[in-house]
Amino acid sequence: MLTRVLVANRGEIAIRVMRACRELGIETVAVYSDADARALHVLTADRAVRIGPPPPRESYLNATAILDAARITGADAIHPGYGFLSERPAFAHACEEAGITFVGPPSEAIARMGSKVGARRLMQEAGVPVVPGDTPADQRDESLIASAERLGLPVLIKPSAGGGGIGMKVVRERAALAESVAQARREAQAAFGDGTLYVERLVERPRHVEVQVFSDAHSHTVHLFERECSAQRRHQKLIEESPSPAVAPALRSRIGEAAVAAARAAGYRNAGTVEFLLEGDGDQARFYFLEMNTRLQVEHPVTEMVTGVDLVQAQLQVSAGEPLPWTAASLSQRGHAIECRVYAEDPLQDFLPQAGRLLLYREPHGPGIRVDSGVVEGGEIPVFYDPMVAKLIVLGDTREAARRRAVEALRRYHVLGIRTNISFLIALLEHPRFIEAGVDTGFIDREGDAIRAAMPAELPAAAFAAAAIHRPGRSSEPRSARPRTDAVDPFVSLDGWRSR
Amino acid sequence: MTMVRFRLGQRIVTARVDAVGEVRIDDSAFAVTEAGAGLYVVDDGQRRWHIAVADAGDERWVSVDGQVAVIDVESDTAGEPRKKSSTGAAMMAPMPATVVKVLVGPGQSVAEGETVLVLEAMKMELPIRAPRAGLIAAVHCAQGDLVQPGVALVDLE
Numbered sequence: 100m101l102t103r104v105l106v107a108n109r110g111e112i113a114i115r116v117m118r119a120c121r122e123l124g125i126e127t128v129a130v131y132s133d134a135d136a137r138a139l140h141v142l143t144a145d146r147a148v149r150i151g152p153p154p155p156r157e158s159y160l161n162a163t164a165i166l167d168a169a170r171i172t173g174a175d176a177i178h179p180g181y182g183f184l185s186e187r188p189a190f191a192h193a194c195e196e197a198g199i200t201f202v203g204p205p206s207e208a209i210a211r212m213g214s215k216v217g218a219r220r221l222m223q224e225a226g227v228p229v230v231p232g233d234t235p236a237d238q239r240d241e242s243l244i245a246s247a248e249r250l251g252l253p254v255l256i257k258p259s260a261g262g263g264g265i266g267m268k269v270v271r272e273r274a275a276l277a278e279s280v281a282q283a284r285r286e287a288q289a290a291f292g293d294g295t296l297y298v299e300r301l302v303e304r305p306r307h308v309e310v311q312v313f314s315d316a317h318s319h320t321v322h323l324f325e326r327e328c329s330a331q332r333r334h335q336k337l338i339e340e341s342p343s344p345a346v347a348p349a350l351r352s353r354i355g356e357a358a359v360a361a362a363r364a365a366g367y368r369n370a371g372t373v374e375f376l377l378e379g380d381g382d383q384a385r386f387y388f389l390e391m392n393t394r395l396q397v398e399h400p401v402t403e404m405v406t407g408v409d410l411v412q413a414q415l416q417v418s419a420g421e422p423l424p425w426t427a428a429s430l431s432q433r434g435h436a437i438e439c440r441v442y443a444e445d446p447l448q449d450f451l452p453q454a455g456r457l458l459l460y461r462e463p464h465g466p467g468i469r470v471d472s473g474v475v476e477g478g479e480i481p482v483f484y485d486p487m488v489a490k491l492i493v494l495g496d497t498r499e500a501a502r503r504r505a506v507e508a509l510r511r512y513h514v515l516g517i518r519t520n521i522s523f524l525i526a527l528l529e530h531p532r533f534i535e536a537g538v539d540t541g542f543i544d545r546e547g548d549a550i551r552a553a554m555p556a557e558l559p560a561a562a563f564a565a566a567a568i569h570r571p572g573r574s575s576e577p578r579s580a581r582p583r584t585d586a587v588d589p590f591v592s593l594d595g596w597r598s599r
Numbered sequence: 600m601t602m603v604r605f606r607l608g609q610r611i612v613t614a615r616v617d618a619v620g621e622v623r624i625d626d627s628a629f630a631v632t633e634a635g636a637g638l639y640v641v642d643d644g645q646r647r648w649h650i651a652v653a654d655a656g657d658e659r660w661v662s663v664d665g666q667v668a669v670i671d672v673e674s675d676t677a678g679e680p681r682k683k684s685s686t687g688a689a690m691m692a693p694m695p696a697t698v699v700k701v702l703v704g705p706g707q708s709v710a711e712g713e714t715v716l717v718l719e720a721m722k723m724e725l726p727i728r729a730p731r732a733g734l735i736a737a738v739h740c741a742q743g744d745l746v747q748p749g750v751a752l753v754d755l756e
Contacts, residue, residue, distance in 0.1 A: 451693075451723065451725070452694075452720070452721040452723065453693070453694055454694040454695055454720065454721065454748075455694055455695070455748050458653035458654070458655060458660055459637045459651050459652075459653040459660070459662075461638070461651060481695075482694060482695050482696065482720045482721050483721075486721065509665050510664040510665045511649065512665065513638070513651035513662045514662065514667070515637075515651060515652075515653040515660035515661075515662055515667065516653060516655065516660060518667065519667070521665045521667070522665045522666050522667065524665075525665045554666070555664070555666045558607060558661070558663070558666065558668045558670075559648060559663060560612070560624045560625070560627055560629070561629055561641040561643065561648040561650065561663065562641075562648070562650050562661045562663045562668065563605055563612045563614050563622075563624055563661075563670070564614060564622035564624060564629035564631055564641050565631055565639040565641050565648075565650040565652050565661065565663075566603075566605065566614075566652050566659045566661050566670060566672075567601075567603040567605075567614035567616050567622050567631075568616065568620065568622060568631040568633070568639060569637070569639070569652040569654070569659065571654040
């Protein structure tokens with residue numbers, strides 16, 4: 100087993116990983132930037148090493164400083180969390196070279212799946228469905244038009260060398276094909292110096308369904324069912340759930356098998372996620388490979404809630420060379436889990452990220468409620484990093500029970516001092532389309548105004564009543580500064596009843 | 600008895616707190632019980648609310664059923680104004696940020712909604728606009744400064 104793990108991350112995921120280490124008797128090392136010197140993940144670890152100034156490039160993305168910190172502290176493994184260095188093959192390779200276990204897949208697997216074109220080809224070879232598309236060797240306009248007609252309209256025309264949506268054209272009518280091809284060609288040539296085009300069938304109103312996979316070093320690969328992550332705002336996931344309400348049992352086994360085939364083709368090891376686009380639902384539903392995330396996902400807790408496993412502990416065990424703790428036959432889904440990402444952003448100011456001090460921070464508790472967070476009351480949310488402060492995950496017997504539990508938990512989640520998206524999350528969970536499980540990946544971007552309009556506008560008078568009773572400085576007053584009495588004094592316990 | 604006057608946007612609310620901790624707002628009476636530091640249970644005889652309150656200077660943050668508001672405490676007790684000046688206005692950064700551009704100087708007149716500063720935080724540009732028309736009394740920052748929230752950057756007369 101590993102003896103000391105350095106966690107190359109911050110916030111909730113660093114704390115999540117450290118908790119798993121502690122339960123397995125593994126010591127933990129935190130790394131931190133100057134902005135995080137007093138952050139919760141630093142206090143949670145057994146040891147902490149400063150790695151640089153606040154900007155990520157100089158700290159959490161500074162591979163040299165992190166490897167030095169591992170050497171200085173004698174760490175035998177590095178867990179990268181998600182984001183930052185987690186999907187950089189060069190970093191995984193540097194760990195391998197330094198004789199430090201990288202808690203994740205081999206660097207070659209990260210590189211293999213990091214190339215969009217390469218990954219698509221690999222998946223096709225492995226028999227995993229991809230969105231039907233064509234890059235004709237004959238790049239004349241007529242040939243592209245013929246490809247589009249063969250695939251069937253609507254299609255998406257994209258530059259091969261592209262990115263960021265530049266030169267991308269949606270074509271719905273035959274008459275518009277020639278002009279769109281010519282236009283895409285001009286834009287691709289201008290932007291990338293390469294006019295090579297690619298035609299893909301347009302998947303309309305798709306759902307995002309992903310499958311958790313896990314492989315060990317003993318040729319075992321299993322999947323841990325699916326997660327539905329269609330509730331996204333500008334490609335940023337907001338709410339995830341498992342099981343997916345759009346996936347029927349027959350589809351579940353097919354998509355699971357496809358994900359396992361994808362992981363095998365990638366030469367995968369450790370925890371990974373195969374993302375699919377889902378078109379339609381019920382028996383007519385079709386799925387297409389989107390990409391593979393070669394790391395632990397933000398939304399891994401929904402899988403943990405319905406399967407009852409600890410994915411991070413399994414990551415550590417598999418990294419140490421142990422076999423997977425489960426078999427396909429021993430895994431099952433029970434109940435329904437929903438995760439809500441709490442972001443420090445203001446839904447009423449176009450989701451502007453917020454930073455500042457948490458004047459008051461109280462998480463909800465109760466049966467079936469889990470909060471993974473990386474902040475404390477009185478702590479600062481720095482400007483330099485991702486604005487996600489916490490994840491609220493709930494488990495219920497049914498989707499509706501889980502949904503109601505999430506709404507009630509969010510109502511009791513008090514965050515003061517910085518604006519958060521909590522009221523937006525409640526409005527989304529209460530939206531009829533979410534209730535009937537009819538959300539596709541474009542839903543929030545199309546209906547954002549309607550969701551915002553459902554957020555309460557008028558503050559109840561009761562809130563002013565509480566504010567009138569509140570006395571400045573009370574909530575931030577340290578408890579130790581208050582006089583202590585050993586005996587139970589009735590007048591002390593009446594403190595809550597103000598008489599001014 | 601204590602009187603507290605709050606402002607939330609255009610809304611002015613006056614709360615009267617009597618000797619036994621009951622609060623009257625308009626025609627409603629609320630019994631308020633403290634249920635932990637900063638947490639209150641408010642009861643109007645019909646239903647209960649669980650409310651969190653925290654202070655930041657003259658502002659009071661409140662949270663109820665997932666809704667958060669920042670309300671100004673305009674006066675406390677006998678109608679004594681809490682703010683030093685009721686006419687001047689200061690423009691502040693909503694978060695720690697870097698000043699990218701200073702677009703005004705002292706003595707300059709500005710229209711309501713005119714951009715006076717451009718800040719940058721979290722890789723986003725954030726224009727700071729005049730809350731009303733007036734004359735710039737002072738500018739307390741320069742391009743490149745790292746500024747903190749709650750500190751006046753530009754004063755309006």
